[in-house]
Structure formats: structure tokens, C-alpha cells
Amino acid sequence: MKSWTSIADNRLLVDEFRQRLAAARLRLARLAAITDADLETLAVRESREAAEDAAVGTVGDLLARLQGQERLELEEIEAAQERLEAGEYGVCEGCQKPISLGRLRTAPAARICTLCHVKAEALE
Ligand SMILES: [Zn+2]
Secondary structure, rough: OOOOHHHHOHHHHHHHHHHHHHHHHHHHHHHOOOHHHHHHHHHHHOOOOOOOOHHHHHHHHOOOOOOHHHHHHHHHHHHHHHHHHHHOOOEEEOOOOEEHHHHHOOOOOOOOOHHHHHHHHHHH
């Protein structure tokens, strides 16, 4: 018996994680925002759900300023967005089993399940 609903098969979950990843991306953009104009850009972007216009590029400009740990975090988020759109999201890269929803809700860009994460930490 399949006790797990694959995220890719569940429209509501795909939508949920699409929003969570987009929010995580905007949170990083906010870290890079320095001037009032930057913050204005983000306010506009957040108030328009489906803005596909120039504002998207401006958020990209903010994200391009990120460095170090924050840049890595952004790359992980964007990789997760690609997995989500490819229908591969939420599967552990270590053991190929589903990553729990609880873990994904805490860390939406997670590539591995809690068990593999603990094992990896123990090896370090
Ligand atoms: Zn695993």
C-alpha cells in the first residue's frame, strides 16, 4: 500500500511548495535590499501575485548581489524550484525515499531526508 502521496502528483502540494520556495527567494532578495528603492521594488513584487513583468528582473538584480552563504542558499532554492517543476521534488537524493512534508515545510530546499541528513552529519 502506498502510504505516501507524491508531491508531484498533488496539485495542492505543488502549489504550496511553489509558494514556499518563492517566499524563500524573496526573503533572500530582502537581505540584499539596501536602498529605499530596493525595498519599494520588493513591496511592489509582493503585492502583485503573478507579476511577470520587469519587476521580476529587478528582484533578480537584487539576488545577483548575494554572496557567500546567502548565494548558496539561493542556488539551493532555485534548484528546488527546478525539481518542483520537473516533478522530482521531495525525493531524497540519498535513499530515493520521500522527504517528509514536515522537513520540507521547515526547509523547502532540502535535497535529502532527515535520516540521510543525520547520517551525513555523523560522518563529518
Ligand atoms: Zn534519505
